[in-house]
Amino acid sequence: MKKLIKNIMGFGLGLLWMACGTQQKDEVSDAIELQTPVEVTHAGHQDMMSYVDLNASSAFLEKxxxxxxxxxxxxxxxxNIGDAVYGGQVLFSLVTKEAQAIGNSINRLDPGFKFSGISNIRAAQSGFITMxxxxxGDYVQEGETLAVxxxxxxxxxxxxxxxxxxxNVINNTEVLLSLPDGEKLNGRLTIPLATVDSIAQTQRFIIxxxxxxxxxxxxxxxxxLISVAHPNAVTLPKSAVLSNETEDEFWVMKLSNDSIAVKVPVKKGIDDGKQVEILNPVFAANDRFVLTGNYGLADTAKIKIKK
Incomplete structure (x- = not known):
């Protein structure tokens, strides 16, 4: 009987020891699993600009x-319409109605008279015939417009x-123009015209x-055009800045030490797709932030920095 009791007690102690060992292993395993592997980065400083794209149409100011x-x-x-011409080029020839009627009769009567009745009209400058x-064969009067x-x-x-x-536009001097065929042109923005469209309420600028x-x-x-410019702004890579579903709240995961990251709400400024401006709070140059592996991390999350 005593021997049986000892055997039962030994078996129970064995089970208890095994259970305690398994629990300790599970706790260690859970602690290891909660350490999320991450990559870290530091805040930088650079000039940040946001742009606005507007349509501009080509035109000839002088016609x-x-x-x-x-x-x-x-x-x-x-x-013909669309032809390119140079200054001094003959565009039209006119003949007077007298010469048209008489022809070369006068020249045959008196060759020394050298009468032709023909007048050539030349281009005053280089350009394009647009009209x-x-x-x-048309009969035209003096001063009548033949072409534009x-x-x-x-x-x-x-x-x-x-x-x-x-x-936002008035301070721009250099403008980048993108043509429909992909060509890029550098333009210079001049002062605006002193009129505003009464319906669209737009002001015209010349590039x-x-x-x-x-x-x-x-x-x-x-x-x-440059809409807003912030020189020497504090920035973080875009992947280091997280947001909620409605994108009205933003935060970063800042490292408090080598194993814990805390959630810090931030106010975002200019976003160029690669870097995000941080307006506040003000971070120190040696502050570290989670760059990758930060999605879904809770406040004071345990992390493990990748080597």
Whole structure:
């Protein structure tokens, strides 16, 4: 009987020892599992800017009317719509109605008279023919417009900016223009015109460019302007800044030591897709933050820094 009792007691102590050992192993295992492996980073300083994209259309500021200098018939047209012309190039030939009627009779009677009745009209400057008002054989009067010539050196882009955004745009001097074919042009923003569209409430700015090749009128480009600029801002990589589902609350996981990260609410500034500006609180240069592995971490979470 005594032997049986001893055996039962020994068996119970064995079970108890095994249970205690298993519990200790589970606690150790849980402690290991709660240490989330993470990578850390430090706050940096850099200039941060946010941009606004607006449409700008190309236009020729200077357009001149090519006019007839005599009364007569349009004998010859040497240009078509869209042609590029240079200064001094002959565009039209006019012949007076007298010469049209008499022909070369006068020259045959008196060769020394050298009468032709023909007048050539030349381009005053280089540009493009954007309009033709007559065709060959038409009778025109002196001063009548024959064509419209756009000065190629007067090409600009016109930018209509909502007046509410004027303060954000007025300090821009350099503008990057993106054309529909992917070409990038550097432009210079000049002072705005002294009028505002009464319906759209937009103010027009002129962007001067030097493309080096011909650009058609009414081409729509995207002008990128600096909206807000913060020099030497405190920034963190975008992956280090977390937010809620509605993205109205932001926080970072800051390391209090090598094994614990605490949740710190922050106010976010400019976000360029790679770096995020931290407006407050103010962090020290040696502060460390969780860069990867921070998703879902609770406040005062246990971590393990990856080597």
């Amino acid at each position: 001149s009317n090519v006019k007839a200098n005599i009364n007569g018939y349009l004998r010859d047209m040497k240009v 033709l008002n007559h065709q060959k 010539l756009s000065n190629k050196n007067s090409l600009v882009f016109l930018l209509d900016v909502p007046y509410a955004m004027r303060k 001067r460019v030097s493309p080096g090749h011909s650009i058609p009128e009414n081409l729509v480009a995207v002008a990128r």
